[in-house]
Amino acid sequence: MTKNVTNFLSPEERRERRMILLLLAPALAVVGLLLIGPLIWMGWQSFQGPDGFTLDHYARFLSDTVYLSSFVQTFRIAFVVTIAALLLGYPIAYVAAKSQGIWPPIILGMVLLPFWTSVLVRAYAWLILLQRRGLVNTMLIETGVIDKPLILVNNEFGTVMATLHILLPFMVLPLYATMKKIPAELEMAGASLGGGGWLVFRSVFLPLSLPGVIAGSVLVFVLTLGFYITPELLGGGRTFLVSMLVSRNIELYNEWGAASSISMVLLLLVFLIFRLASMLIPFERIMGTR
Amino acid sequence: MERISLSPSQIMLRVFVGVVLLWLIIPVLIIIPMSFSGARFLSFPPPSWSLRWYQAYLTNPAWMQATKTSLILATSSAVLATIIGTAAAYALNMTQSRWVKNLQIVLLLPLVVPIVITAVGVFLVYAQIGLIATLSGLILANVMLGMPYVITSVLVGLRKFDPTQEMVARSLGMNRWRAFFTVVLPQIRPSVITGMLFAFISALDETVVSLFISGGDYQTLTKRMFTALRDEIDPTIAAISTLLTGISFIMVLLMAMNARASESRGKA
Numbered sequence: 001m002t003k004n005v006t007n008f009l010s011p012e013e014r015r016e017r018r019m020i021l022l023l024l025a026p027a028l029a030v031v032g033l034l035l036i037g038p039l040i041w042m043g044w045q046s047f048q049g050p051d052g053f054t055l056d057h058y059a060r061f062l063s064d065t066v067y068l069s070s071f072v073q074t075f076r077i078a079f080v081v082t083i084a085a086l087l088l089g090y091p092i093a094y095v096a097a098k099s100q101g102i103w104p105p106i107i108l109g110m111v112l113l114p115f116w117t118s119v120l121v122r123a124y125a126w127l128i129l130l131q132r133r134g135l136v137n138t139m140l141i142e143t144g145v146i147d148k149p150l151i152l153v154n155n156e157f158g159t160v161m162a163t164l165h166i167l168l169p170f171m172v173l174p175l176y177a178t179m180k181k182i183p184a185e186l187e188m189a190g191a192s193l194g195g196g197g198w199l200v201f202r203s204v205f206l207p208l209s210l211p212g213v214i215a216g217s218v219l220v221f222v223l224t225l226g227f228y229i230t231p232e233l234l235g236g237g238r239t240f241l242v243s244m245l246v247s248r249n250i251e252l253y254n255e256w257g258a259a260s261s262i263s264m265v266l267l268l269l270v271f272l273i274f275r276l277a278s279m280l281i282p283f284e285r286i287m288g289t290r
Numbered sequence: 291m292e293r294i295s296l297s298p299s300q301i302m303l304r305v306f307v308g309v310v311l312l313w314l315i316i317p318v319l320i321i322i323p324m325s326f327s328g329a330r331f332l333s334f335p336p337p338s339w340s341l342r343w344y345q346a347y348l349t350n351p352a353w354m355q356a357t358k359t360s361l362i363l364a365t366s367s368a369v370l371a372t373i374i375g376t377a378a379a380y381a382l383n384m385t386q387s388r389w390v391k392n393l394q395i396v397l398l399l400p401l402v403v404p405i406v407i408t409a410v411g412v413f414l415v416y417a418q419i420g421l422i423a424t425l426s427g428l429i430l431a432n433v434m435l436g437m438p439y440v441i442t443s444v445l446v447g448l449r450k451f452d453p454t455q456e457m458v459a460r461s462l463g464m465n466r467w468r469a470f471f472t473v474v475l476p477q478i479r480p481s482v483i484t485g486m487l488f489a490f491i492s493a494l495d496e497t498v499v500s501l502f503i504s505g506g507d508y509q510t511l512t513k514r515m516f517t518a519l520r521d522e523i524d525p526t527i528a529a530i531s532t533l534l535t536g537i538s539f540i541m542v543l544l545m546a547m548n549a550r551a552s553e554s555r556g557k558a
Contacts, residue, residue, distance in 0.1 A: 019466070020390060023381035026374045027397055027441070030434045035399055038411025088310045095307045109542065110311045114318050116538040116545075118495045120515050121531040125317035127523055128324060128332050135320070165317060197297070226404025228498050233519055243406040247502075250410060263407045270404060287398055287442060 039267070046260035057261035067245070067262070074241045077156065077231075078224040081164050085220045086213065088164075089171035093212070096172075097179035108176070115169035123233045126162040127153060130234075154236020162230040167223055171216035174286075178212025179205075215286045218277040222270050242266050318535060325528035332525060343529040353514065353530070359425065359504075360494060360511035367432035368490035374433065375440025375489075376482055380470070382441070383448040394441070401438045405498045408435075413502040423505035431499050436489030443488065447481025448474075480552030484545065491541055494534075 046057050061067050096107040114122065129135045130152035137149040152158055182205060190200035228243040235241075242262060249259035277286060296304070325343055327336030347353050382394050400408060412431050413422070421427030451474065459469040475482070497512040504510050511530070518524055 016384075017387075020381040020385050023377040024390070024393060027378035027437055028393065030374065030430065030437065031397055031399060034412050034415060034431060034434050035403065035408060036396070038414045039403070039407075041414065042407075042411065091303055091307050092310055095304060105546075107307070107311065109546075110315050112542050112545070113539060114314050116491055116541045117318050118512070118531070118534045118538070120495070120497055120512055120519070121321065121534050122317060124515075124519060124523075124527055124531055125321050127519065128528075129317060129320065131523070133331070165314065168314060197299075222402070222404075226406060228406050229516070233516070243404060246406050246410060250413070259410060263410065266404060267407060270402065274402065283395065287401065287438075 042256075042260035042263055045256050046264050048257055057257045058265075060258065060261070061265065066240070070240050070242055070245045071265075073156075073239065074225060074243075077160055077163070077239070077241070078221050080160055081167060081224045082217050082221045084160075084164050085168050085171040086217060089168055089175055089216065090209075090213070093172050093175035093179055096176055097182075111169050111172050114165070115173075119166055119229055122166050123162050123230050126158065126165065126230075126234060130158050130161065153234055155238045156235070158234035158236070159231045159239045162234050163224055163227055166230065167220045170219045170223060174215040174219065175209065175212040178215070179209050182208045211281045211285060214277055214281050218273060218286055222273055225266065225270060321528050321531045321535060324525065325532040327525060327528070330525070332523065332528070343525045346526045347529045350526075353511075353526070355507065356509050356511045356514045359428075359508050362425065363428050363432060363510060364490050364494040367429045367436055367493045368486050370429065370433045371436035371489040371493075372440050372482060372486040375437040375485060376444050378437070379441045379444035379448060380474075383445060394445075397441055398438045400434050409499040409502040412499055416503050422503055423508055425508050428500060428504055428508060428510065431503065432489075432493040432496055435496060435499070436492050439488035439492060440482070440485030443481045443485035444478060447478035451477050480548050483548050487541055487544060487548070491538070494537070 047053055047055070049056050061071075092107065092111065096104050096111075099107070127134075131137075132149050132151070132153075134152070136152060137146075140146045141149065152161075186204050186208070187200050190204045191197075226243055227241065228247070231239040231241045231244060246259050246262050246266075249255040249262065274283065274286070277283075323336060324332055326339050326341065328338030328340035328342065329336060378397060382391060382397075385391060416422045416427050421430070455477075456469050456473050459473040460466065464472065495512065496510070497516055500510040500513045501516060504513050515527055515530060518527055
């Protein structure tokens with residue numbers, strides 16, 4: 001439709017336009033009331049002190065070491081989880097995309113079952129596995145590898161392990177979707193020109209799979225930044241992530257200004273990451289798989 | 291693979307993938323034998339077998355109430371999210387205006403904003419309008435969280451759908467409403483179902499928002515589990531977890547069946 005046509009809308013087009021807005025209205029109302037409204041309010045609140053406008057809540061990022069260390073720890077865990085998910089997830093997606101017959105559904109099924117299992121259930125499973133008298137320690141002691149139980153949980157290790165386990169499917173699924181679209185002929189062409197397996201992979205397959213790598217990495221990274229359940233249950237107070245900083249400020253101290261300023265900073269960082277990623281691949285592609 | 295013999299590096303790759311897949315699946319499955327343990331402490335293999343933890347779960351009114359709340363919540367918010375989300379996706383797909391198209395990003399925001407921030411925001415609104423610890427408050431919040439899945443999935447379905455079919459139906463005198471239900475909806479049904487399953491599981495699984503806003507008679511199952519886990523590792527949770535994993539397994543099967551249905555539809 002050209003511009004000058006929309007200027008002279010026929011009654012039918014006008015009716016159509018009204019219908020579009022009507023169909024969108026309930027969805028927009030819900031998001032507006034429960035998300036955008038409160039976000040605006042929190043943005044305003046983050047600049048409010050007892051005597052009106054203040055920058056105190058943001059100044060605390062520079063003065064309060066708890067803030068800084070919490071953000072540093074959160075980003076460090078997000079990096080570790082994302083890199084590990086890429087290293088574990090890429091081979092899975094590759095083998096699933098390349099194999100035939102019954103293998104792809106079996107591999108994807110093994111990725112999807114944990115994906116659909118409750119996050120709480122998986123956090124609980126890791127508690128059972130990693131605790132002092134848990135399965136991993138028992139097994140290691142019985143086989144004589146160690147003689148004292150290792151501290152695997154209530155620390156950063158436990159948090160990273162469970163978070164990685166929960167988020168790995170978010171890496172595998174976009175990777176698999178991207179790899180499935182790479183035509184096998186391209187690799188055959190590469191091989192027919194004399195390229196060895198590794199050379200063809202590196203120069204043909206890997207670059208073409210990069211959109212999937214970006215989509216998966218952004219999803220895993222951003223989701224880790226906001227993770228709450230695993231650090232809370234498996235961190236044992238030793239992982240104090242940004243999400244916990246937000247909730248403590250409200251549950252314990254009723255500090256809306258502080259909680260709002262932390263939320264705004266975290267949100268800004270998340271938007272920034274999405275913005276940067278969407279310069280490389282379309283936003284819709286990142287969100288395409290859950 | 292066409293080749294019969296695999297190179298050593300290919301074999302190593304497959305072994306590696308096998309190990310990672312086991313690491314993915316074992317924690318999900320390990321809960322099942324644990325839930326049938328006869329002992330108070332979780333050890334593997336369990337020293338004796340019993341159904342005592344299932345009995346503990348099924349005879350505890352607090353757990354039962356929480357389960358009821360969660361099931362009602364998941365079902366009703368999935369249905370509502372599907373209706374509202376499908377309507378929104380249809381409008382987004384139909385519009386010619388760039389401005390309206392960009393609203394899609396707004397509607398996907400609930401997936402992008404870290405869940406703790408969303409929870410704080412919802413808590414804030416509910417404290418003002420008195421929806422804390424109510425079932426309708428829980429449902430409304432989970433409609434918002436489930437909607438993005440429906441919108442994404444239905445949009446994918448609508449893009450595959452040939453719009454001329456709808457035009458033909460309308461040129462034959464059907465109004466949009468009838469054309470949607472008789473021509474469009476049957477064709478995008480698999481995408482709608484996918485969206486609804488996602489919305490259902492998302493509401494059943496949701497923990498953080500309900501930690502903030504659920505309470506009293508309407509505590510969700512996940513909130514109760516979370517609080518129980520913070521205090522001590524009670525094997526009753528293993529029984530509940532096994533049941534939840536059972537639901538997840540059914541979901542995977544439903545998804546697979548649904549995908550197959552949509553594939554055969556595509557070929558026909």
